[in-house]
Amino acid sequence: MADIKYEILETIGVLSESPKGWTKELNLISWNGRNPKYDLRDWAPDKEKMGKGVTLSKEELQQLKEILLTKEIS
Amino acid sequence: MADIKYEILETIGVLSESPKGWTKELNLISWNGRNPKYDLRDWAPDKEKMGKGVTLSKEELQQLKEILLTKEIS
Numbered sequence: 161m162a163d164i165k166y167e168i169l170e171t172i173g174v175l176s177e178s179p180k181g182w183t184k185e186l187n188l189i190s191w192n193g194r195n196p197k198y199d200l201r202d203w204a205p206d207k208e209k210m211g212k213g214v215t216l217s218k219e220e221l222q223q224l225k226e227i228l229l230t231k232e233i234s
Numbered sequence: 235m236a237d238i239k240y241e242i243l244e245t246i247g248v249l250s251e252s253p254k255g256w257t258k259e260l261n262l263i264s265w266n267g268r269n270p271k272y273d274l275r276d277w278a279p280d281k282e283k284m285g286k287g288v289t290l291s292k293e294e295l296q297q298l299k300e301i302l303l304t305k306e307i308s
């Protein structure tokens with residue numbers, strides 16, 4: 161991760177927290193100074209490490225919202 | 235990926251499709267025969283390759299839905 165620069169511009173929400181303090185978060189992040197994207201991934205306490213995750217455009221996030229509104233999650 | 239077995243039990247929805255045909259999908263997937271989890275990631279056409287992604291429990295997905303319902307995505 162040494163050469164990846166990022167800036168968390170906004171924490172939209174926290175989905176969960178593990179017993180060891182890792183949190184799964186939806187953030188708005190600028191990677192390497194580029195335009196910010198929405199980002200869903202796990203983070204160690206104090207953001208010391210990051211897990212794998214996905215980045216999402218605004219359109220993808222809005223589509224995800226539509227999907228979650230129309231599908232029953234069981 | 236050779237030794238990861240997975241079974242897509244349900245495609246909940248497709249968030250987007252790239253010009254090269256990769257799709258960002260929310261699926262319900264059983265990894266290595268374990269209990270199914272929700273999974274958000276990119277897939278190549280015909281599921282030949284997968285990108286990085288996140289798995290989500292039902293509770294995390296419901297929390298994500300709450301977040302998307304209460305936050306304005308701009």
